[in-house]
Amino acid sequence: MGIDEFVMSYEKEIRMGFFFGMLAVIGLWELIAPRRTLSVSKTVRWLNNLGLVFFNSFIIRLVFPVAAIGVAAAAQGNHWGLFNTIEISVGLAAILSIVIMDFVIYVQHVMVHAIPVLWRLHRVHHADLDYDVTTGARFHTLEIILSMAIKFATIVLLGPPVFAVIIFEVILNATAMFNHGNIRLPKSIDRVLRLLVVTPDMHRVHHSVEDDETNSNFGFSLPWWDRMFGTYRDQPRAGHTGMTIGIHKFKDPKQVLWITGMLTLPFKGKISHYAINRRTWTDSKDNEL
């Protein structure tokens, strides 16, 4: 069995294995060495955040008949996309595909902050009152559908090897769970690590209630895009234990903790400012953050 056939046969097992494996490892780490004290009931948050994850995976299966690797296999069979039309070694095509797909995720993340309607969807990720491993998987169903559509389009244009797509998905999932972890890492290790991967202290800045801090550190796996495109910010002003997590205007537990509240969150309030253009916080009535 070739690597692509293996990936096609065990796709679900590979993804579920990494998801639950990372959940267990980071979840335990959070118990042993937490970075911040949680402000609301962990049981309520975990049940609702993970509830949303399971609801999303059910809906995704209904909306999209094939997985991303299915699209990659179809692209390969039909000679669609860059790497299926040029002469390139499979190893190099895999590495480039993983890096390019990560860049697309970075651009997509900047986009969902910049476009008001998309920010409404992405607010669900940011409205979590605490920051831990389950925050990393907490996204509105419509944002997940949008992400899948963008991923499928990228695959059709890029023509990545099938196994590279699952490696990309597993890395993205694992790093998202790692860097949303409420975990303590020695500063010296964080310094070195964040040259290669987005660390919890780096991504936590992005979950601050302060606009200028929210509009920083958009990367999920690779930390380079933020440094290259000028969106990198080293630390939060108030420090990691002093900073406030969430969105200023959304504090009602029914709205931000419960799954029903999360699903209706994008439809609350009027569309006003262009989110990313506000770099300083003013407490005006039509502010969306």
Ligand SMILES: [Zn+2]
């Ligand atoms: Zn964000």
Ligand SMILES: [Zn+2]
């Ligand atoms: Zn995040």
